[in-house]
Amino acid sequence: MRKRLIVSAASALSLFLAVPASASDFRPGAAGSGDSYYPTYGNGGYDVSHYDIRLKYQPATDELEGTTTILATATQDLSRFNLDFALNVSEVLVNGRAAKFATSGEQELEVTPARPLAKGSQATVVVRYKGVPSTVKKYGFTAWLRTPDGAVAAGEPESAWWWFPSNDHPSDKATFDVSVLVPDGNQVISNGILTGSSSQAGWTRYSWRENKPQATYLATLAVGKFDVTTDTTPSGLPVYNAYSKDLGDNADAARASVERTGELVDWLSGYFGDYPFSSVGGYVPNVKTGYALETQTRVFYSPRQFAKGANTSVVVHELAHQWYGDSVSLSRWSDIWLNEGFARYSQLLWSEHENEGTAQELADYIYASHPAEDPFWSVKPGDPGPDDQFSGAVYDRGAVAIQALRNAVGDDAFFRILKGWPTERRYGNATIPEFQAYAEKVSGKKLGELFQTWLFTAAKPAVGPLPAGAAVSASLAPGAGQGEQQQLPVEPKSWKKIQESNSLHDARH
């Protein structure tokens, strides 16, 4: 008894000593999350668990006003912390007390709470704001897309700044409630499940909930006039799809693609394991952009994706991201291959399923169609640099790298890796070295050289992604065709549709 008393007195003393003597030991959180590609994106010193975003939006004028409530935990003793945001802020409260705030840099909002936040303590941060998002330019652009009847927030990596304050980096994921008031006759689309809508005095409020961790760039918002379809997949998942009413000639091709979401998500589950979220779907607003984006549970598609007819390949790509990118997210933007390589590879698997070219044929075709001097090979998919983060090589060479991995470890181990990784790392964050370690563990093979050759070398690999035991054919042999036209394999039938899904993430244009 006495001994226990002494112990607890000692631990009480050490606890006391651990508490800083004065507020001067509290320091500002970092203005960035430490990402080498985007040093100012995200922030240090806290971790967000939930965003409650409550907005009022007028499509006629693009006026947005809102209140976002952030639940966070301090990860250091904080005298001040930053949020990433672009609209005008009128008030900030931290734990119920008015906080000082100031803007700095392009999108930094510096918040100084009335009382500093001790490491491990909870903070409730309320930010009130308004603005006309389409007129607010950061780094020379706005990611807020206007449509004839409303607006859309969908961009990578920047999208959040124009509609909610956040810790804008995929390493800090959180659950979301998004509730938006719009004039009657308009609809609101966001992530997850529509939990309710009600109208009063000419305005309708739509409330959406994403109950699984979500990166800030994967949160999406659309306001406009949509035709909505709802369904459940054969496996029982709720499906919610939406199409702008003014898609013109692209309307039918959009539906012929996106309405297959349920079927395709169930097909992908066979490769990647159980679907990680509680709803699925896509929406096609009448935007002028050309890209699609894997916004969580509710994929954003530009109408142009369907300008040449239906494209199930792009739907497969974006749905594959729900596992590779959304459920298992990047820890740092340099590892973008973990997202795009696998999403592109899923298109190769879909081609194989549709008898339009096997994954091997497509990988051989990509390898052979870029000569060694093509700048394509100067991009390292495993670390492309911010300017080439979404270049074709990250996708195409990235997918060939996965075929090379498949050939190195054999189909049995490969498909266990493909399913096991998103299952084991579900709702988390990951890096390429962690993926390599996992693939080595599952396959029992050392893969350092393969990863170095295919992901981290700025040159064409000397040998293509050969199947195990395959003889090096004349046209694929190192040095083949020197001084003469090299024989190009026949273009697989699926190749054009796969190429049509490019410009996927060219979100700034």
Ligand SMILES: [Zn+2]
């Ligand atoms: Zn993608």
